Amino acid sequence: MASTYEPIATTTLGSAASSITFSSISSAYTDLRIVLTAAGSASEQVYIQFNGDTGTNYSQTYLQGNGGTAESLRQTSVAYIFAGYMADSAYGSSMRGLTTINIFSYAGSTNKTTLSEGNNDTNGQGLVSRHVGLWRNTSAITSVKLYPSTGNFTTGTTATLYGILKA
Amino acid sequence: MASTYTLIASNVLSSTAATVTFSSIPSTYTDLVLRYSARDNSASNQNNIGFTFNNNTGSTTYSYNYLLGTSTTTNVARSPAGGDTRMLGAFYDGNNATANTFGSGEIYIPNYTGTTKKPVSVFGVSENNTTTNFSAVIGIVAELADITSAVSSIELFPNNTASFVSGSSFYLYGISKS
Numbered sequence: 001m002a003s004t005y006e007p008i009a010t011t012t013l014g015s016a017a018s019s020i021t022f023s024s025i026s027s028a029y030t031d032l033r034i035v036l037t038a039a040g041s042a043s044e045q046v047y048i049q050f051n052g053d054t055g056t057n058y059s060q061t062y063l064q065g066n067g068g069t070a071e072s073l074r075q076t077s078v079a080y081i082f083a084g085y086m087a088d089s090a091y092g093s094s095m096r097g098l099t100t101i102n103i104f105s106y107a108g109s110t111n112k113t114t115l116s117e118g119n120n121d122t123n124g125q126g127l128v129s130r131h132v133g134l135w136r137n138t139s140a141i142t143s144v145k146l147y148p149s150t151g152n153f154t155t156g157t158t159a160t161l162y163g164i165l166k167a
Numbered sequence: 168m169a170s171t172y173t174l175i176a177s178n179v180l181s182s183t184a185a186t187v188t189f190s191s192i193p194s195t196y197t198d199l200v201l202r203y204s205a206r207d208n209s210a211s212n213q214n215n216i217g218f219t220f221n222n223n224t225g226s227t228t229y230s231y232n233y234l235l236g237t238s239t240t241t242n243v244a245r246s247p248a249g250g251d252t253r254m255l256g257a258f259y260d261g262n263n264a265t266a267n268t269f270g271s272g273e274i275y276i277p278n279y280t281g282t283t284k285k286p287v288s289v290f291g292v293s294e295n296n297t298t299t300n301f302s303a304v305i306g307i308v309a310e311l312a313d314i315t316s317a318v319s320s321i322e323l324f325p326n327n328t329a330s331f332v333s334g335s336s337f338y339l340y341g342i343s344k345s
Contacts, residue, residue, distance in 0.1 A: 004172070005171045005172040005342075006171055007171055007343065007344045007345050010344045010345065035198060035277055037277045037278050037286060063234065064234065065232065065233065065234030065241075065243035065307075066232065066243070067232040067233075067243055067244060067245030068243060068244075068245070069243060070234055070241040070242070070243045085309075087286070092284075094282075094283045094284045094315060095283075095284055095311075096278075096283050096284060096285075096286050097286055097309075098275070098277055098286040098287070098288050098309075100275070100288065117288060117290075117307070118309075119286055119287070119288040119308075119309035119310070120286070120309055121230050121231055121232050121246075121286070121309040121310055121311040122230075122311065123227075123230035123246075123249075123250055123311060123313070124230070124245070124248065126232050126309055126311075127232070127309065128232055128233060128234050128307050128308060128309035129234075129307075130307060156283060158277075158278060160197065160344040162171070
């Protein structure tokens with residue numbers, strides 16, 4: 001039986017890096033999923049871009065809570081999808097946040113929708129969030145760049161890309 | 168190709184149980200996913216699952232922050248200052264919920280064999296056709312387990328003195344990155 005949920009690639013940083021990119025992504029799957037455990041040197045926000053597109057072709061709506069306040073927020077015509085939260089390394093080198101990103105029908109001919117979650121708790125700080133994102137481009141996704149809103153991913157940050165097959 | 172998403176163990180209750188434990192978890196996977204469908208015998212419409220790793224119930228081992236939708240309001244909160252003895256937030260139905268109704272959810276544990284602290288994602292829901300606020304809940308929770316050894320066991324229990332009822336089911340999967 002063909003595997004339905006296949007690991008495509010994985011990256012674990014041996015040193016700090018400004019981004020992690022998965023490129024040359026096969027069009028053979030139906031959906032993509034990325035699991036990122038990360039810490040940032042200067043920020044907690046994880047951004048993504050597709051196919052090297054740095055234009056203001058992205059938007060998102062998200063729901064988040066920080067332990068004291070619940071918010072629903074929106075960004076339109078920006079240069080990234082805000083996918084979720086990670087730990088800020090200022091709270092300890094062993095801290096990690098978890099961001100998972102689902103990209104539906106990534107090889108199809110319609111605009112691309114993402115559903116992602118951010119999970120960051122550093123015992124007194126942090127946020128939990130759910131995001132829906134849109135890339136206004138009908139091309140198949142062949143590369144995904146993940147990066148912090150500012151600064152670098154720290155050493156030990158791990159990202160794994162999975163392909164999901166519908167048949 | 169070896170399977171990426173593998174069922175490690177399951178537990179479908181045929182009688183009430185105060186605790187459900189997955190032990191001797193192999194270290195051969197990358198991430199763990201625990202999915203449940205649960206109900207307990209508490210005098211409430213909804214409850215949430217407490218859970219621990221490696222039987223560690225230290226008072227500052229776990230922390231969390233959660234965001235809930237409770238029918239007419241949102242609710243946010245954080246674990247007690249300094250931490251807690253367990254993780255929380257996987258909601259399901261209590262004994263006062265609509266009969267034959269079980270809440271469900273998922274607990275995702277990435278890099279469970281790693282040597283860093285363990286972030287955990289939880290999504291849990293209870294829904295039972297009620298208009299009473301906080302009688303049905305959708306919850307998302309970011310958790311942190313201050314445990315830098317591999318997770319080899321997971322203990323789940325109702326967040327009070329209740330017991331899971333017969334028919335509650337728990338499935339533990341391993342995900343491999345290669």
